Amino acid sequence: xxxxxxxxxxxxxxxxxxxxxxxxxxxxxxxxxxxxxxxxxxxxxxxxxxxxxxxxxxxxxxxxxxxxxxxxxxxxxxxxxxxxxxxxxxxxxxxxxxxxxxxxxxxxxxxxxxxxxxxxxxxxxxxxxxxxxxxxxxxxxxxxxxxxxxxxxxxxxxxxxxxxxxxxxxxxxxxxxxxxxxxxxxxxxxxxxxxxxxxxxxxxxxxxxxxxxxxxxxxxxxxxxxxxxxxxxxxxxxxxxxxxxxxxxxxxxxxxxxxxxxxxxxxxxxxxxxxxxxxxxxxxxx
Numbered sequence: 001x002x003x004x005x006x007x008x009x010x011x012x013x014x015x016x017x018x019x020x021x022x023x024x025x026x027x028x029x030x031x032x033x034x035x036x037x038x039x040x041x042x043x044x045x046x047x048x049x050x051x052x053x054x055x056x057x058x059x060x061x062x063x064x065x066x067x068x069x070x071x072x073x074x075x076x077x078x079x080x081x082x083x084x085x086x087x088x089x090x091x092x093x094x095x096x097x098x099x100x101x102x103x104x105x106x107x108x109x110x111x112x113x114x115x116x117x118x119x120x121x122x123x124x125x126x127x128x129x130x131x132x133x134x135x136x137x138x139x140x141x142x143x144x145x146x147x148x149x150x151x152x153x154x155x156x157x158x159x160x161x162x163x164x165x166x167x168x169x170x171x172x173x174x175x176x177x178x179x180x181x182x183x184x185x186x187x188x189x190x191x192x193x194x195x196x197x198x199x200x201x202x203x204x205x206x207x208x209x210x211x212x213x214x215x216x217x218x219x220x221x222x223x224x225x226x227x228x229x230x231x232x233x234x235x236x237x238x239x240x241x242x243x244x245x246x247x248x249x250x251x252x253x254x255x256x257x258x259x260x261x262x263x264x265x266x267x268x269x270x271x272x273x274x275x276x277x278x279x280x281x282x283x284x285x286x
Contacts, residue, residue, distance in 0.1 A: 063106035120169035194222030
């Protein structure tokens with residue numbers, strides 16, 4: 001049996017020396033049978049890239065992409081909610097599904113009473129065509145979409161394309177700055193440079209900013225957090241064995257040249273969040 005797990009962890013401070021990790025609780029969100037990924041009956045055999053948020057009503061919502069294999073034309077966004085702080089979860093349901101396309105990388109922003117869901121959609125060249133696969137294929141045709149819930153995930157607006165340029169995707173949650181701007185970290189497919197989409201009008205319009213990388217041109221799947229000073233921190237995934245970071249002094253409009261953090265990390269996704277007490281918490285694979 002294959003499982004999607006959420007684990008509550010206790011971490012050392014972000015920039016402190018590496019320490020032990022204590023598992024506080026662990027809960028199974030979703031279970032599926034291990035079957036052949038090319039089997040037509042295996043609709044949800046591959047589950048990847050979860051994001052988690054606390055909804056305005058206090059429940060927890062997680063979302064991930066699911067399909068028979070990564071990039072399948074049947075790949076969709078699944079979601080599940082918890083009313084007991086993640087100990088148990090309702091049965092997963094479909095948050096979004098473009099027929100004949102692969103939906104990727106859900107990410108959330110909570111803005112007051114609203115919950116924003118962002119994701120990308122497109123078709124890759126790297127897998128054989130399937131029955132029902134339609135439209136142009138390749139990174140250059142991936143687009144970012146936005147749906148908004150006014151009622152803590154119970155209903156959602158129709159998907160709307162944002163960001164303009166193709167070949168970009170989110171991966172980790174966005175944030176609402178103390179001054180009201182919305183930022184969601186994104187990266188360019190292929191080049192892996194990291195940047196943000198920024199909205200100053202509550203998500204009606206969005207502009208792209210940043211796209212920074214290390215000297216090797218790597219800066220994929222960025223994650224961001226607002227610091228107490230008002231600066232915004234961006235951490236970048238690379239393949240040189242550690243995380244890199246950049247800062248914005250102007251609410252995400254421009255970014256500093258990336259520098260090494262000294263934090264060991266594999267070439268995998270990571271997350272940084274700021275707690276209500278102002279501390280930064282980082283999850284990553286050292």
